[in-house]
Amino acid sequence: MVGVLARAITHALVGLEPRRVEVEADVHENGLPTFAIVGLPDRACAEARTRVRSGILSAELDFPRGRVTVNLAPAGLRKEGSGYDLPIALAILAASRQIPQAELNRHAAVGELALDGRLRRVGGVLAVAEGARRLGIECLLCPPESAPEAAFAGVRPIPVAHLAEAVAYLRGELEPEPVSAPAEPEAVSLPDLSEVRGQERARRALEIAAAGRQNLLLAGPPGTGKTMLARRLPGILPPLDDEAALEVTRIHSVAGLLPPEQPLLHTPPFRAPHHSASTAAIVGGGPGIRPGEASLAHQGVLLLDELAEFQRPALEALRQPLEDGVVCIARAAGRAVFPARFQLVATANL
Numbered sequence: 001m002v003g004v005l006a007r008a009i010t011h012a013l014v015g016l017e018p019r020r021v022e023v024e025a026d027v028h029e030n031g032l033p034t035f036a037i038v039g040l041p042d043r044a045c046a047e048a049r050t051r052v053r054s055g056i057l058s059a060e061l062d063f064p065r066g067r068v069t070v071n072l073a074p075a076g077l078r079k080e081g082s083g084y085d086l087p088i089a090l091a092i093l094a095a096s097r098q099i100p101q102a103e104l105n106r107h108a109a110v111g112e113l114a115l116d117g118r119l120r121r122v123g124g125v126l127a128v129a130e131g132a133r134r135l136g137i138e139c140l141l142c143p144p145e146s147a148p149e150a151a152f153a154g155v156r157p158i159p160v161a162h163l164a165e166a167v168a169y170l171r172g173e174l175e176p177e178p179v180s181a182p183a184e185p186e187a188v189s190l191p192d193l194s195e196v197r198g199q200e201r202a203r204r205a206l207e208i209a210a211a212g213r214q215n216l217l218l219a220g221p222p223g224t225g226k227t228m229l230a231r232r233l234p235g236i237l238p239p240l241d242d243e244a245a246l247e248v249t250r251i252h253s254v255a256g257l258l259p260p261e262q263p264l265l266h267t268p269p270f271r272a273p274h275h276s277a278s279t280a281a282i283v284g285g286g287p288g289i290r291p292g293e294a295s296l297a298h299q300g301v302l303l304l305d306e307l308a309e310f311q312r313p314a315l316e317a318l319r320q321p322l323e324d325g326v327v328c329i330a331r332a333a334g335r336a337v338f339p340a341r342f343q344l345v346a347t348a349n350l
Ligand SMILES: Nc1ncnc2c1ncn2[C@@H]1O[C@H](COP(=O)(O)OP(=O)(O)OP(=O)(O)O)[C@@H](O)[C@H]1O
Pocket: 195, 196, 197, 198, 199, 221, 222, 223, 224, 225, 226, 227, 228, 229, 347, 349
């Protein structure tokens, strides 16, 4: 018997850049029962096998008997994380003719499956949605918590809480819930400069640094309020404009740090890594090429408290972003450019 091939569209992220990934599923009902995922999946992505099988059965759908092969194309691009669960499940369901392929073609999909078929939020949905929009795909199937984030990319998010809901929607049996964009960004309470007593010169220095977005070193005897002053800089910075907010949100979303109640970050970020932080943690990198503290502080403040205690290589690695405003990371896994235009505030004891 000839196998049935179906496909779903999603995106892999290289740094912040979305790359189109076609999830192809090939089902041979008569073959020996196997389920393989190929196309350079990482551990979390390969484990989709267990979640997808369980999710499909929990949604009271049929997991095809026989040989199931899923290919994540292009095969040379690394696929990381659990966001491929939903497109893999949908491609298998289309290949076993449980949902119409024509309808699936109009959608991109992203989301992690729970064993009971519910959808879980993953990082990077904003960038994935931007990739879909660039391809001319208008709708993105995603977990409900990610829907506001996807809406900022200009696609129509289809929030689905459960795999069964996604299937019912694609069969035309269910209207998706409308996504209400959160009207007002929630006010975040930041430490207030008015709490500082005296210290006129230091406060003036903070205000000048804030006005000119200049870097600042607070040096003085122990216990004189250096850390306290440095932490109060974000409170006197203006909120981010829409373009900057989108840029900051994209970075935090890829790092999986976007708070669910705040789909668009309008306050300048504040990052204060501990002095034991590694070079990769500060400028970015690691096996998955993640943004580092310097990029998470983009458009905001990077506080290096007790500057002298930081490891020399980590400090040296900050020279490039301080000059260029970007971090270029090249690893065996690929190359990525992250924006990193931050205001550096350092403290030191005298
Ligand atoms: N001018 C000030 N107004 C109000 N509180 C202050 C002031 N200076 C210091 N403090 C208080 O003193 C404590 C110590 O301040 P802080 O930790 O900022 O000092 P530091 O200069 O960073 O010290 P260290 O060098 O030990 O890190 C804080 O809890 C802070 O609330």
